[in-house]
Amino acid sequence: MKMSAKDKNLESRVAVKSKWPYIFNFILLLLPTVLLLVLLIYLFPYTGLGRIISIPSTIIINSLIILLCLVITNKVLWIKISKILMTIVITIWITIAGYPQEFNQSVLVQSKNAIHAIQAIDNITKEDLNVDGNVNNPRYVVALYKYRNEILNDGTYQLYQRDNVYFYNYSINDVNEISSKLIGHHKVMWWYLNALSEPAASTLSLLGS
Helix, strand or coil: CCCCHHHHHHHHHHHHHHHHHHHHHHHHHHHHHHHHHHHHHHHCCCCCCHHHHHHHHHHHHHHHHHHHHHHCCCCCHHHHHHHHHHHHHHHHHHHHHCCCCCCCCCHHHHHHHHHHHHHCHHHCCHHHHCCCCCCCCHHHHHHHHHCCCCCCCCCCEEHHHCCCECCECCEECCHHHHHHHCCCCHHHHHHHHHHHHHHHHHHHHHHHC
């Protein structure tokens, strides 16, 4: 028995409609990957040409993992939740692990070094203000914050001890300019140090009053 054009049209609509939940779930599960990639590009910009290969590769690999997650169905709620959480964790790990850095250490190592530098703020000295060609040294950022009120004693300060170029102005004429001119995850370090010092400053002001 042949189907009429109307029946075929109805069947195709039902088929498309039944696929929408899968499409929605796929997009939802891929969203952490996309957002994380955007964040990584902002916080760790020194990728070189590796970004051209790594980003599409990461999206393809994570898409396949997500599709596998959606294909494997199970009606038990806790298994469903576990499967989704595991998929998110795996795709996030792949995104971070596969993100390239041209001449720096991996994202995880840089993050770890930044945390250690902040924790060692009491041991940071003015010697750490010497970049010595390593603009990614987290100790420099901590030293910059620690001695921020002294760096402008001689007038203008050149951030990262770099000369200005046509696409970036490294000159600091006011301490408030530093946070906006720091590069990548150094902005986060500065924000955290600033947030960390505010409660202490508030406590001191209360004690003083």
